[in-house]
Amino acid sequence: METTVHPSAARPDPLLSVHDLRVDFKTEEGVIHAVRGVSWEVYPGEVLGIVGESGSGKSVSVAAVLGLLPSQSATVTGGPVLFGGRNLLTMSERELRKVRGKEIAMIFQDPMTAFNPVQTIGHQLSEALRVHDRSMSRRSAKITSTDLLALVGVPSPAERFSQFPHEYSGGMRQRAMIAMAIANRPKILIADEPTTALDVTIQAQILELLEVVRKETNAATILITHDLGVIAEVADRVLVMYAGKVVESTSILRLFQDPRHPYTLGLMGSLPRLDVRMEQLYSIPGQPPNLNFLPQGCAFAPRCSLGRGRSLCRQVEPALVEVDAQQAAACHFTTEMETEARAVSERVGIDVRAGRE
Amino acid sequence: MIRDGHEDAIDANAMIEAAVIAGDNALTGEDDLVTAGERPPARSPLRIAMRRFMRHRLAFASVVFIGLLGLMAVFAPAVAPADPNAVDLMALRQAPTSEHLLGTDSAGRDVLSRIVFGARVSLTVGIAAAVSAAGVGTALGLLAGFSRGWIDTIIMRVVDIFLSFPSLIVILLLVAILGPSVTTIVVVIALFEWPTSCRIVRQMTLALREHDFVLAARASGATNLRIMRRHVLSGVISPLTVVTTLLSAQAILLEAALSFLGLGVRQPQASWGGMLNDAQSITVLEGLPWLWIPPGIAIAMTVLAINFIGDGLRDAFDPRQTR
Amino acid sequence: MLAYLIRRVLIAVPVLLGILALAFILVHMLPGDPATVLLSPEELQGDPGLIERRRAALGLDRSLPVQYVAWLRELAGGNLGYSFHRKIPVTEMMAPRVAPTLILSGSGVLVALLIGVPVGVAAALRQNTKFDYVSSAGSMLAVSIPTFFQGLMAIYVFSIWLGVLPSGGMRTLGIPPTGFDLFRHLILPGGVLASVLVGPYVRYTRQSLLDVLRLDHVTTARAKGVPYWGVVVKHSLRNSLIPLTTVLAVQIPALLAGTVIIEYVFSWPGMGRLVIEAINSRDYPVILAVVMITAVFVLIFNFLADVVAAILDPRIRL
Numbered sequence: 002m003e004t005t006v007h008p009s010a011a012r013p014d015p016l017l018s019v020h021d022l023r024v025d026f027k028t029e030e031g032v033i034h035a036v037r038g039v040s041w042e043v044y045p046g047e048v049l050g051i052v053g054e055s056g057s058g059k060s061v062s063v064a065a066v067l068g069l070l071p072s073q074s075a076t077v078t079g080g081p082v083l084f085g086g087r088n089l090l091t092m093s094e095r096e097l098r099k100v101r102g103k104e105i106a107m108i109f110q111d112p113m114t115a116f117n118p119v120q121t122i123g124h125q126l127s128e129a130l131r132v133h134d135r136s137m138s139r140r141s142a143k144i145t146s147t148d149l150l151a152l153v154g155v156p157s158p159a160e161r162f163s164q165f166p167h168e169y170s171g172g173m174r175q176r177a178m179i180a181m182a183i184a185n186r187p188k189i190l191i192a193d194e195p196t197t198a199l200d201v202t203i204q205a206q207i208l209e210l211l212e213v214v215r216k217e218t219n220a221a222t223i224l225i226t227h228d229l230g231v232i233a234e235v236a237d238r239v240l241v242m243y244a245g246k247v248v249e250s251t252s253i254l255r256l257f258q259d260p261r262h263p264y265t266l267g268l269m270g271s272l273p274r275l276d277v278r279m280e281q282l283y284s285i286p287g288q289p290p291n292l293n294f295l296p297q298g299c300a301f302a303p304r305c306s307l308g309r310g311r312s313l314c315r316q317v318e319p320a321l322v323e324v325d326a327q328q329a330a331a332c333h334f335t336t337e338m339e340t341e342a343r344a345v346s347e348r349v350g351i352d353v354r355a356g357r358e
Numbered sequence: 359m360i361r362d363g364h365e366d367a368i369d370a371n372a373m374i375e376a377a378v379i380a381g382d383n384a385l386t387g388e389d390d391l392v393t394a395g396e397r398p399p400a401r402s403p404l405r406i407a408m409r410r411f412m413r414h415r416l417a418f419a420s421v422v423f424i425g426l427l428g429l430m431a432v433f434a435p436a437v438a439p440a441d442p443n444a445v446d447l448m449a450l451r452q453a454p455t456s457e458h459l460l461g462t463d464s465a466g467r468d469v470l471s472r473i474v475f476g477a478r479v480s481l482t483v484g485i486a487a488a489v490s491a492a493g494v495g496t497a498l499g500l501l502a503g504f505s506r507g508w509i510d511t512i513i514m515r516v517v518d519i520f521l522s523f524p525s526l527i528v529i530l531l532l533v534a535i536l537g538p539s540v541t542t543i544v545v546v547i548a549l550f551e552w553p554t555s556c557r558i559v560r561q562m563t564l565a566l567r568e569h570d571f572v573l574a575a576r577a578s579g580a581t582n583l584r585i586m587r588r589h590v591l592s593g594v595i596s597p598l599t600v601v602t603t604l605l606s607a608q609a610i611l612l613e614a615a616l617s618f619l620g621l622g623v624r625q626p627q628a629s630w631g632g633m634l635n636d637a638q639s640i641t642v643l644e645g646l647p648w649l650w651i652p653p654g655i656a657i658a659m660t661v662l663a664i665n666f667i668g669d670g671l672r673d674a675f676d677p678r679q680t681r
Numbered sequence: 682m683l684a685y686l687i688r689r690v691l692i693a694v695p696v697l698l699g700i701l702a703l704a705f706i707l708v709h710m711l712p713g714d715p716a717t718v719l720l721s722p723e724e725l726q727g728d729p730g731l732i733e734r735r736r737a738a739l740g741l742d743r744s745l746p747v748q749y750v751a752w753l754r755e756l757a758g759g760n761l762g763y764s765f766h767r768k769i770p771v772t773e774m775m776a777p778r779v780a781p782t783l784i785l786s787g788s789g790v791l792v793a794l795l796i797g798v799p800v801g802v803a804a805a806l807r808q809n810t811k812f813d814y815v816s817s818a819g820s821m822l823a824v825s826i827p828t829f830f831q832g833l834m835a836i837y838v839f840s841i842w843l844g845v846l847p848s849g850g851m852r853t854l855g856i857p858p859t860g861f862d863l864f865r866h867l868i869l870p871g872g873v874l875a876s877v878l879v880g881p882y883v884r885y886t887r888q889s890l891l892d893v894l895r896l897d898h899v900t901t902a903r904a905k906g907v908p909y910w911g912v913v914v915k916h917s918l919r920n921s922l923i924p925l926t927t928v929l930a931v932q933i934p935a936l937l938a939g940t941v942i943i944e945y946v947f948s949w950p951g952m953g954r955l956v957i958e959a960i961n962s963r964d965y966p967v968i969l970a971v972v973m974i975t976a977v978f979v980l981i982f983n984f985l986a987d988v989v990a991a992i993l994d995p996r997i998r999l
Contacts, residue, residue, distance in 0.1 A: 069900055073808065094909065102906035109904075114897035117916050119923075119994055128915075129905040165995040181905060416818075519699040521931070522979040524972060526938035527956055528707070531968050534960050535710060611827055615942060618829045619957065637833050640848075644841045654830035662825035669821070 015042035016188055016221050017066070017105070021079040024058070024065045024245075028074070031293040035061045037245035038079060040321075043189060048215065048222045050236030050253070052229060052268070054289050058245040059225045063191050065090075067105060068097050103133045106187035106220075108211075110194040112174035116166035122177050123162030126150070129184045149180040152217070153210060172203035176210060183214050190220040196231060208234060229268055233257065241265045244290050244300035247321055251328040261330035261338055263307040299333070307334055307341045417670020420663035427660060431477040438471035442628045454648050461648040464636065465626075469648060472628035473656055479622075479629040480660060483543055483613040488606035490548040492598060495555030500590065502556070503563025514560070517553040525550035529612065533621045540623055543616060547609050555601045559594050566593045596675035603668035607661045614657050630657045685997055689987045693980050700976040701756070704969055705749050761973070762966035766959070771970045775952065781851055782951030786940050788867060789874030790929075797879040798925075801886025806913065808891060817887070820880035828939050831873045832946035839869060849948035870947040877939040878932070885928045889921040896920075923993045930986035933979045 024036035036058040043049050051059045064070050065077045066089055081088035084104065089097060101107075109115040116125060126149060127142035137145075143162065150158035153176040166174060175195065182190055192211060196204035212235060215222050224236060232239055232253070239256045241249040241264065249262040260266045267285035287304035290296065296303060302314040313333050321331040332338075411417060430437050439459070446466035454461040460469035502513040532546045567590065616622040617631025625632065630653040637643045637650035743751075755762075761771040800820075804813045840848035847866050852858045893899065894917055902916040937953070944953035952971055959967035991997040 064900075067904060069903055098906050098908055100906075101904055107901075107904040109897060109901060111897060115901045117898040117902065117920070118996055119920055120915075121995075128902075128907065128911075132906050132908065132911065167996050178901075184905075515695055515699060518696045519703060519976075522696065522700055522934070522976045522983075523703070524934045524937045524941075524975040524979075526934075526941060527968065527972050527975070530956070530960050531707065531965070531972070534963065535965075607825070614827050615829060615938075618827070619942075619945065619960075621960070631827070634827075634830065634833070643833060643837060647837065650833060654827065654833070658822075658826040658830065661827075662822060665821050665825050 013045055015044050016084070018042040018083045019062070019066060020081055020083075022062055022065060022082060023077070023079040024061050024070065025076045025078070026074050027076070028293070033292045034295065035075075035245055035292060036065065039240075039242070039245075039247050041240055041247065041250065043221045043223060045188075045221055046219055047237045048224060048235050050232040050239040051223065051225045051242060052227065052232050052239060053242035054227055056289055056292065057242040059242045060193050062242075063107075063193065063223060063225060067101055067107065067191075068092075068094070069101075069107075099133070102129055102182075102187070103185045104187055105189040105191065106182040106185065108175075108178050108182045108190065108192040108195045111198045112169075112171055112178050113198065115178055116174065118166055121163050121165055122150075122169065122174075123147075123164075126162075126177070126181050126184060129181045133185050145184070146180075149184055150177065152183075153177070153180040153214065155180070171199055172206065175199060175203075175207050179207075179210060179214060183218050183220070186218050187220055189223065190215065190218070191223045191225070193225045194227070195224070197226070197228075204231075211235065241268070244295065245292060246300065246331065248301065248332070249328075249330045250321065251330075255328050259328075259338075260342070261324050261328055261335045262301075262332050263305050263338070263341060264301050265330075266338070266342055267304075299331075306344070307332070307337060411670050411674035414670035414673060416666045417673075420666040420670070423659070423663045424667065427477055427663075428481060430474055431481050434475045434478060438468075438474040440468040440471045442467060442471040442475040443626045444468070451646055451649075453646075460652050461646070463633070463649055464642075467626075469633075469652060472633060473630065473652055475628040476630040476633065476653060476656070477660075479540065479617075479627065480610050480613060480657065482540060483547070484606040484610040484660075484664070486544045487547040487551065487609035487613075488602050490544065491551040491605055491609075492555045492602040494548065495552040495557075495601075496559050496594070496598060498552070499556040499559025500563055500594075503560040503567065504590075506564075510560070513556070517556055520550060520553045523550065526612065526615065529616070530619065530621060533616060538616070538621050538624055543613055543622065544609075547612050551605055551608060554605065555598060558597050558601055562594045562597055563590050566590050569593075596671075600668055600672045600675065603664060603671060607664040607668065610657065610661055610664070630654075685991060686984075686988065689984055693984060697977065697980055700980075701753060701973065702749065704973050704976070705752060707969060707972075709745075756973075761970040764959075764964050764967055766962045766964040766967075771967050774967060775955065775970065775974075778950065778952045778955045781949060782940060782944070782953060784863075784867065785870055785874060785944065785949055785951055786936055788871040789878060789939070790936065792871060792875035793878035793882055796875065797882025798886050800879075801883040802890055802913075802918065804883065804887045805890035805894065813887075816883060820883040822880075823876050824880035828873065828877050828942045829946050831876060832870070832943055835869045835873055836946070849946075851950055870943045870949050873946075874936075874939050874943050877943075878936065881928070881932065881935075882925075885925055886921070889924050890917055893917045893921040919993060923990050926986045926989045926993070927983075930979070930982040933982055934975065937975050 018040075019042070020040050021038045022036055022040070023034075023038050026033040026035055035056075039058070039062055041049070051063075053059045061070065061075075065075070066082050068077075068089070070077065077090060080090040082090050084100065087096075089100065092100070116122065123143065123146055126146035127139065130142045130145055131137050131139075147158045147162050150161055155161050155173055155176050161169070161173075161177075169177060179195075182192075190211075195211065196207050199207060208231065211222065211224075214220075222235075224231070226232060236253050238252055239250070240247050241251075241256075241262060243264050249256075249260065249265045251261070256265065257269065260269060264285070270285075285304055286306075290300050290303070296315070298313075298315040298317055299305070299319055305314065311334075317333070319331045319333045321329050322335075323329045324335065444467060446462065449458070449462050449466045451464055452458055452462040452466075458468050458470065460473065463469055463472070498513050502510040529546045529550055532549075533542055536542045536546070613622060613629070614631030614634070617629045618634050620635055622631050623629045633653040634650050642649055759772065761775075763769065764771055764774055767774065797820075800816050804816045807813050836848045839846040846869050847853065848869075849866075851866050852862050853866075856862070899912060899916055902912045907916065940951065941953035941956055943949065944951045945957045948954065956968055956971050959965070959971075
């Protein structure tokens, strides 16, 4: 697995940079602050993992970037979100449309529902090509689509072209979804929980395929998942999100060796490991916070063992502070992580941090 | 909408996320959403539905309107300015005056008083027919949903048969055979309006019986009848309320149509549709609009109000049908 | 798809037999003895044994199930019975009434669809805007005003007050019938029928489209850069029209109820008016024939709706 991190000085310009993105949802229970000011960048060719529990705002933040949230209930503020020097948030729908699927493409979680059930897979693939290239004929779109299906490993693609989604298996459908996403050779590929809805055996194949198409297209990839195992396999850099904020941003190696946020540590403690014997799995106590009644101070404080109810945690929300060039964490007591990690490790029986046992 | 439940603790938030992405701005009051937080007070589904209903201003106004109409019907003798059946041969077909606010009809009867009393017929028929139709429908729907198999098949075929019939004509035919009266009308309307509620109750029962709590109740040895009463009936009650409301609007319209065609309640009893029956003569239609426009408006407003209530109830119980 | 359609037909057969059985029961509830009803009083007085012989000839002395089967055989042969009133076959009475009813109901449905579907679509696309509220309140109003009242109001305003349109009938007497004349006569009844039907069409279209717009594949389409109208038309509308075809079929009895009353109010010489005339003259076989024909129509249209759904939705082509 490639884990080299560009030293910040030598980094190329980011492809996409998100600044202070905020998303609110109006509901009857009040306003849900789903994303509360997140900033991140994606660099060419890298795999950025965004990890967090459902409701942490990870999917919502990327949907907001592409303007895919329902304008009725969602309010996107903050920004800018810069792509190729232009702010995606202020772009007109007409311009944004040209970015979607062409420059930035998405792969969705559930291949069952992500395809239109009344159109053939081939039709939907061809459409992805033809909406961005009006001059392309039906025939050449069909040829390209069939090639794409072959590329992603759909057997007998010429026949499969004219089949409907319900005639595909779940794994095949996700392959077709990936084919559709890479159809226009996008610069960025966003995969939102691409394996969650699939069987475990198929998950591995799809991850492998993602890696293949990434190499093939050289697209930067944003991989959204709740599964640290998936992150460990493919990501170069990781953002850990909690309650609508980034709580830790780090390289993949550091994530596992030296997590700097107690939530990250908790996630790792709850990850089963096959390489070492574990006495028991750790689980983070409590439940994720209610996004329309967020506590004052650190959102993780009620569940945090490191904070131990210190008043600072309950009063002041910690900012994301750089530990060094490769790592940043949003915790008042990130310096105490060493002791905390040892405490968790004692409970679990091994050091949950990779390479430390 | 709910992702697979491998993370039970965070399922509620998963729903928010799934819902907002899907563009569903109705993640309203699903009770689970608030269980995670300690701060918001616990709310019962009924309270949430109540609150949502109240916010539906038209529906709320309609409840007030129907309430007042009901009071007017009950206390009609006190409210009406005159005896609705008092014939005054000195005052035939009079235009509205201060004495007869809405004028008089061809027999010199006070139109306003007849409208006040006519509310009795409309409301009685509306409520009685809808409640009996819903009652029959619920019983058969529960039976079909719970027994499944051939009983279900037979009941559903019967439902299909009834739904294929042009109910208005059959109702006309039956009323013509049996002779018009409020009771006949109620029975006949109920006879042809029960299938709608039967279908809905059956559907809900089938959906609910797969629910965990019903399975659990079964596993712990509860009998079908107890499960029906305890769990399923409570789940069925909200859609049933909506259907019953809409059925009563339907029944009022049917009664009005019957009376208009001269097959409704017998004269001289006042009914709104019957008052419109007079307007079939071109003289009345052209020259005496106070005879037929007020009862027409009365029917329309009553039915509209009931429909608004039904709509409000539907929104309150089923937030998916966003409005 | 063929298997699916055959299955639908097989389900429809017991329903058809049930409909006919119910109609048969209604026949037997009818007052009046079919054995005597076609005979004149003089014939009855002249021969006391005549009634018995008539009963035997008509098969009325046999058991009900046997009579039912015999009656079915008559129906299959196109015999819908005899009018009590005019002593001629019901089919003969109905024949001239079919076309006017088809013209009226066809144009009513067409106008209602042409207005209802676009309004429903617009309301769904502008959910919770003023347009949405107004259109939904309007469609609610349209279903709440009794049909006959709408008809009377239309006559009062357009025929009596403004005097621009005829108040009833299908053609102006005394002048040769023209298409334009028919059209002028059709405007009011057709308009009222459309108004009665349009409310449900708006509501169903709106709800159905909203349901589809919430689905994941719509987000997929947007994410791959399909333009707004492409998303609406290609990825949402077609999917949402599938349930609408069923609604159209299910609504036929309501359509017929509307037609009956409108034909009555506007003196439109169709089947609906025939029904009212038959009820007033207690001519039951005519009523029953209409009831049966409608029920069979409903079955046929349900089947057609299934066919259309199967064409629109590939998941059904099993």
